[in-house]
Amino acid sequence: MDAILSYLALSDVETSAILLSLKVAGVAVLVALPLALLVAFLLARYKFPGRTALNVLVLLPLVVPPVVTGYLLLIAFGRQGFIGKFLFETFDFSFAFQWTGAALAAGVMAFPLMVRPIRQAIEAVNRDWEVTARTLGAGRLTVFFTIIFPLALPGLIAALILGFAKALGEFGATITFVSNIPDETRTLPLAIYSLLQSPGDEGGLWRLTIFSILLAVGAVVLSEVMAQRLKRLSGESDA
Amino acid sequence: MLEVDIAGQRGEFNYALSFKSAANVTALFGVSGAGKSTLIDAISGHVLPENGRIAVGDSVFFDTINRKNINVRKRRVGHIFQDPRLFPHMNVKRNLTYARWAGWRNKKAASFDDIVDMLGLGDLLTRMPASLSGGERQRVAIGRALLSDPRVLLMDEPLTGLDHWRKMEIMPYFERLANEGGVPIVYVSHDLDEVVQLADHMVLMDGGRVLHHGSVAEVLPKVHGQFDQGKHAPSALIDAHFESIDPSWDMTWLKIGRQNFALSEKLEPRAEPYRVRIDASDVALALNEPRGTSFQNILYGRVLTVEKMGSAYSDVTLSIDGQPIIARVTNKALNEMSITPDLQIFVMIKSVAVEMAL
Numbered sequence: 230m231d232a233i234l235s236y237l238a239l240s241d242v243e244t245s246a247i248l249l250s251l252k253v254a255g256v257a258v259l260v261a262l263p264l265a266l267l268v269a270f271l272l273a274r275y276k277f278p279g280r281t282a283l284n285v286l287v288l289l290p291l292v293v294p295p296v297v298t299g300y301l302l303l304i305a306f307g308r309q310g311f312i313g314k315f316l317f318e319t320f321d322f323s324f325a326f327q328w329t330g331a332a333l334a335a336g337v338m339a340f341p342l343m344v345r346p347i348r349q350a351i352e353a354v355n356r357d358w359e360v361t362a363r364t365l366g367a368g369r370l371t372v373f374f375t376i377i378f379p380l381a382l383p384g385l386i387a388a389l390i391l392g393f394a395k396a397l398g399e400f401g402a403t404i405t406f407v408s409n410i411p412d413e414t415r416t417l418p419l420a421i422y423s424l425l426q427s428p429g430d431e432g433g434l435w436r437l438t439i440f441s442i443l444l445a446v447g448a449v450v451l452s453e454v455m456a457q458r459l460k461r462l463s464g465e466s467d468a
Numbered sequence: 469m470l471e472v473d474i475a476g477q478r479g480e481f482n483y484a485l486s487f488k489s490a491a492n493v494t495a496l497f498g499v500s501g502a503g504k505s506t507l508i509d510a511i512s513g514h515v516l517p518e519n520g521r522i523a524v525g526d527s528v529f530f531d532t533i534n535r536k537n538i539n540v541r542k543r544r545v546g547h548i549f550q551d552p553r554l555f556p557h558m559n560v561k562r563n564l565t566y567a568r569w570a571g572w573r574n575k576k577a578a579s580f581d582d583i584v585d586m587l588g589l590g591d592l593l594t595r596m597p598a599s600l601s602g603g604e605r606q607r608v609a610i611g612r613a614l615l616s617d618p619r620v621l622l623m624d625e626p627l628t629g630l631d632h633w634r635k636m637e638i639m640p641y642f643e644r645l646a647n648e649g650g651v652p653i654v655y656v657s658h659d660l661d662e663v664v665q666l667a668d669h670m671v672l673m674d675g676g677r678v679l680h681h682g683s684v685a686e687v688l689p690k691v692h693g694q695f696d697q698g699k700h701a702p703s704a705l706i707d708a709h710f711e712s713i714d715p716s717w718d719m720t721w722l723k724i725g726r727q728n729f730a731l732s733e734k735l736e737p738r739a740e741p742y743r744v745r746i747d748a749s750d751v752a753l754a755l756n757e758p759r760g761t762s763f764q765n766i767l768y769g770r771v772l773t774v775e776k777m778g779s780a781y782s783d784v785t786l787s788i789d790g791q792p793i794i795a796r797v798t799n800k801a802l803n804e805m806s807i808t809p810d811l812q813i814f815v816m817i818k819s820v821a822v823e824m825a826l
Contacts, residue, residue, distance in 0.1 A: 364547045365616045366571020379557050
């Protein structure tokens with residue numbers, strides 16, 4: 230028993246990779262969420278010039294090879310990139326080779342997976358309720374926060390969890406954009422990749438693999454529990 | 469006072485609608501496609517007519533001459549739809565008070581407790597909409613509209629889709645609302661019984677036009693022909709005063725003018741008259757006082773007009789102590805009996821055919 234436990238005990242390097250992953254993925258989805266909500270709302274409710282272009286742009290990271298996305302991020306946000314240079318010169322801030330860069334890559338990759346469930350949830354909100362709310366005197370913003378937002382909440386939670394899981398697993402764009410630096414950009418998948426590159430630590434490889442699976446299972450279970458609870462809250466299960 | 473004079477186009481549908489009503493309850497009546505919903509949506513502000521004017525009391529909602537168009541949420545229109553449209557994620561109380569906490573409407577609004585009492589919602593306040601019956605949901609929707617401090621209540625077929633018992637459950641609340649007369653009501657229906665029960669003023673619509681408007685008693689006899697190619701007979705609306713109950717036969721005696729009238733139903737005694745709807749096809753005429761007939765009601769009246777409705781039959785309008793009633797008779801009978809205006813005649817009404825308006 231003790232042997233198994235000691236085998237499962239994480240080393241400092243492994244713990245660092247896991248904590249870094251949680252931080253990177255957490256920040257990525259929390260920053261991406263309001264943006265995804267805005268884009269999903271625009272796509273679900275409005276017709277405007279450039280709507281198709283926006284739709285394609287949002288879906289792009291899903292279909293383009295992650296390496297390409299990482300390279301484009303490097304071009305844009307690297308220290309010599311057109312946005313990166315500006316950020317560095319004006320705010321003395323850079324994404325390059327920082328954990329924030331890993332978060333940016335993870336956020337961009339998770340974005341399409343977050344927009345989709347939110348958009349579907351908003352589209353499922355009956356417009357009659359919005360019309361009714363307006364005749365009762367609510368302004369557009371109030372209608373959004375009292376009707377659309379709470380009714381689309383299950384979609385929002387799904388987006389958070391799906392996005393978080395995607396961000397945790399992000400590999401290609403991250404390693405291309407911010408490289409594989411221990412304690413800075415070496416997230417869980419990158420750590421597993423590094424262990425694969427230098428054979429000898431099968432124990433570490435297994436521990437990180439098991440941990441990855443546990444995180445993923447945990448996220449799915451959590452999303453199911455949240456969905457059930459929300460369903461009960463809105464009373465739909467009584468109908 | 470409700471004033472509507474609008475014209476416009478909605479998709480393929482042309483409309484030009486004009487009427488005025490000072491009544492507590494104005495009914496919009498017509499087949500689907502008559503323009504009732506367009507009219508309702510124009511009042512609420514969801515449809516913009518090309519030109520015209522809409523005013524409720526002192527508030528002008530829409531006026532193309534003065535370039536005025538009040539925003540939907542500022543019109544303060546209480547809109548009750550066929551489907552109650554309760555917000556599914558809020559309990560009854562949150563739904564009822566939505567206009568107050570989300571719409572910033574609290575000035576002058578009716579008391580929450582009064583409206584909850586009137587609609588019998590006291591026990592439902594913490595329930596979620598999904599757990600309510602259809603009738604309960606519609607009552608909550610009415611309460612929610614009333615609590616939004618409306619200038620006018622628009623009811624767009626609020627009882628359509630509910631079964632008979634749910635209708636019976638809600639109708640008394642509508643009547644109380646109509647009788648209190650606080651907020652003018654525009655009531656859309658294609659059910660004549662509802663119109664007769666609730667409305668004072670009636671707007672008869674077809675194909676985007678107003679055919680007739682006026683008191684229900686005036687307009688009701690005109691409801692025929694265009695709605696069913698003349699197959700269905702028109703009906704008349706009569707005020708009848710409660711007289712007594714005949715307990716041995718479970719019947720009620722009413723008085724139309726000075727004449728007695730039997731109804732095969734027990735009614736509550738009350739001072740104000742009951743409204744009785746009588747279909748022209750349930751009325752027969754006789755020159756001599758009939759004997760040995762199953763017709764319970766034999767009244768005495770005077771022929772006002774005779775209108776040929778085709779080669780087979782005519783509608784005869786009669787006065788019974790000043791109250792108009794219509795009889796549909798064949799042209800053959802008309803000819804044999806020499807029915808002409810001013811003729812004094814016996815009018816037989818099947819008591820069982822009387823539609824009772826509360």
